[in-house]
Amino acid sequence: MTRTLTALSARRRHPLAVVVLIALALVLVGGLYAAVAPRPAEASTATADADDLQAGKELFLANCATCHGLDAQGGEIVDGSGAGPSLIGVGAASVDFQVGTGRMPLQMSSAQAPEVPKIRFSQEQIDQMAAYIASLAPGPAIPGEDVLDMSDVTAQDVSRGAQIFRTNCAMCHNFAGKGGALTGGKYAPDLTGVEGKYIYEAMVTGPQSMPVFPNSTISPEDKTAIIAWLTQEEEFRPEPGGLPLGSLGPVSEGLLAWIAGIGLLVGCSVWLGMKSS
Amino acid sequence: MSEIERADEAHGQGSTALAKSGSGVPERFENPGLPPHRHRMGDVDPQAAKRAERQVAFMLLLSVLGSIGIIVSIIGIEYNGGWDRISTSTRAIGLCMFVSLFMLGVGAVHWAKTLMPDDERIDYRHRQRGTTAEREQAVAILKEGSAEAGLGRRPLIRNTLIGALALFPLPAVFFFRDTGPLPGNSLSVTMWEEGTYLVKDPTGGRIRAADLTYGTVVHVMPEGIDELEEPLNEKAKSAVLLMRLDEDLLTPKSAEWGVDGTVAYSKICTHMGCPVALYEQQTHHLLCPCHQSTFDVTQDCKVIFGPANRPLPQLPIRVDAEGYLQASSGFHEAVGPSFWERG
């Protein structure tokens, strides 16, 4: 079974070999940089805008330019599997999302960049890079406090958010935001525990496979409502029935019925059929 | 029952010991008969029996406590006083039911296992098939009966009887006639027609073509669908997915039916009717979450993987004078899962 799968994927993944090479190069460059350059955290404490842009540009050149090109116009495209898209016009929100969730810089090649818990940059450095990219061309901005403020969310808001979520998001991210599979090993990630800011940024920028939901189609208030439904789960999304089994639907329920239900009952049957000593 | 005897008595009856070597070796082994009964602790040791009795009583007492617990949980825990209460109530009732029922069951089984006789008994079987005499008698009765009825002699009655019996259930089928209307062409038509505006699902509101950036997807319904008598029936056919991508990526027909790279395709899978709404912005693939049929928007939504066969139908769209998107005609073919008359 394993062998067949490997064989299939080896044949299929052939174009991805390029990505592997690039990722290796990336690791190599990153390693060299880490060895030679001063640690990023000590690199800059600039406050002025111009300084921020300069620092952002330096960070970009050191960490991103390998794939995205020195002028952020995108890396060389080899064999259809584009290495590093152009960042012109992606906006500050995109940088904040990609770098802030650890998806960028790409750590290893796979069907898509995974969320990484350990972030290599401070928020200040991310802001600097975001400012630099935003200075190249206009794009979605990092959302302000006003749309992320959940303090005056009402039940009606949460209800509207849930309804919009079901039509626009649930088909990929599942009814409870637990994520799901896409084609070819790609996936829609689990949204539990994700900061509201990143959910907002993902909607306006459409990272990786995700489509864009601009403010013209889902208004900022509706986005706030979706985020309220997703992030205020303790208050608004109870699981009164007990363990939710990962909110995966009938698959995990069926497994439990077989393993725990039939398992326990067969155990009882065996005990019942045993002779007493 | 007289046929049942104690196994101890039966033991030895059927057991012809294995014949010793020599000319009398049987061809097959013979059944050695039931082994002698082995006594349990409780059978010989009154202490052990007493202990077992107390164990059973303890289990039954636990069951009593469980039953009381259920009543206390139902009455004592205010049910709709917040989510914690529902959760606590459910858990408490469930666990008390477990104790009440499980302990009752375990107690009864433990009683049977330790204190009721555990020597196996024998009941005899009879062949299902009757003896030759019984079978002959049965055949004779049947023959006699049919001779009395004269079925053989009166073929007219026999044949009309068969006809009548065969036909009488048939009208039952026709009673189902009014369970529903005939399909007509309703599987082939939707409410989309020339000039129907595209509105956002579920929030409503027309869509300006200029507002859509590359990579945008909008879930769309025909305007006015909520005013219909049965909107769900129409939604099951008319749901549309609006996507904007680089016009150069589209096929010429697809681009022509769209507006500046914005194209509208039926969201109802041509396989089994699930909403095909997983749009991958980079590959331009549309994936159905039910059976993984994959459609390529850059190839006019042709199926590139999975169990669907037909491409998703495209809805031709245009912009009105104010820049809002509207259908320039209805669908040119039936949307949704295949059916016999679809052709």
Added chain:
Amino acid sequence: MSTIDKAAGGVGNFADDTVGASKIVNGFARKIFPDHWSFMLGEITLYSFVILLFTGTFLTFFYEPSAAHTVYNGDYAPLAGQGVSEAYASSLRISFDVRGGLIMRQVHHWAALIFVAATVVHMIRVFFTGAFRKPREINWVIGLVLALLAVFEGFTGYSLPDDLLSGTGIRIAQAIILSVPVVGSYISFFLFGGEYPGEDFIPRFFTIHILLLPAVMLGLIVVHLALVVIHKHTQYPGPGRTEDNVVGFPLFPVYMAKAGGFFFIVFGVIALIAGLVQINPIWAYGPYDPSPVTAGSQPDWYMGWLDGAVRITPGWWEFTLFGFTFSMNIFIPTTALILFVMAAGALYPWIEQAATGDRREHHLLDRPRNAPTRTGLGVMALTFYVLLWISGGNDVIAHMVGLSINDITRFMRVAVFVLPALAFVVTKRICLGLQRKDREKALHGRETGRIVRLPHGEFIEVHAPLSEAERWVLVQHDANRPMDVEDRLDAGNPNSLYGKVQRRLSRFYFEDRVEPVTPAELAAAHHGHDTEIESQEHASIEEKQGDAAIATSQKYHG
């Protein structure tokens, strides 16, 4: 006489006067039931069904079988003010506002999953032990029909809350109906009262779920159990157990306590799971609407194999001919597959009868190893089923394990044909190997793990002799052999087509076989040891004669 005795006497007297209770007691109270854990599997099924009747009745007191439009105004914020159906709103009321309603819903749903699962396990037991053989063929067919009805019953129940997931399930069911050639659209319009989804399917499914199917199932269950009483229960082979008796414990009091107690055990275990683990959180799925859908849309487990079959069927199976659409990509892996499985299952007892030419009654069960071809076929069918089932969860597996859905699907398209065949061959080999081991054991005794060194330096393991009873289990079975032209038991022309098919079938079943040890072989084996080692009292010793003995026996029989 105490008051209780008096009262009991009075009741007994009345019962006898009115319904002849004494005859019933005489006839049934001491009926013998053999004891084995695997005989309790059917009881799990029966008791889950009873639990379903109890809890289902409770649910009907509060459920509103109507698709009429209403607005949810309960406490659950994510649905506040949304338009929902009466059915959905009342299901939420049962969950959130009726005392003990949520636990009842959860017991009902868990019991349903366990009901079908226990049915499958029970069928597996019956198949592998050959309990479907004469005179129980009809009961096997009734069991199959019950299993199918159980699946439909489960599906109609799953559809009633009218939540997003169940609605998606109904949508797929409607597509399955549409795929039926010629009459598909008509059946769909009559069942749904017009266009999908319409407002009629909820009350109709409700009637089917709570009246029609349970009534039919209850009737079939009564027949199923009546036949068990008429045939008397099968038993595993063992010393003292024959085709003419049944050895076990009397219904009253032992089985009354054991089986009665087991009902409460089953109910208790289901209540435990239902109290701790949430199932079918309809509030989280949201109300049904044909436009939204959730990732990982799956049916309950018992429909999973059909869903899996649909998922791995390639789309080009659909074609258009003479202006009509043949949706074979849907019809074959659903309707046709169910019909095929039911037909193959229902005919199996007669297929095997044709192969053995055996028309005798069988009340002693087979040990699965002693019927290698049947066991192989059973494992083959199970492998096929499980692979389809896994295919039905391909998206969840892909997401959990990090594989590509496309890879899993492509793999399964091949695996559903290759792996079952492989499973057949491997299982049959394992069975034959186990039978050889049984022969070894019957001839030379049980391995003790004690190694001794013989005077001439050879190391041997000491084997403890078997008791007569232990040996009996290993040698009691009949070995079927391929039929020759002359020993076909059926009347009829052996050179007819049927005769040829029958002989070929018989060769397929019994060409590879291991015969049980005969007394003569045992005597010969003992004789060999006695001359070789005199010092071993009551101990026979493993030698390299085992294989030779089998070869001899095969030559002798073949």
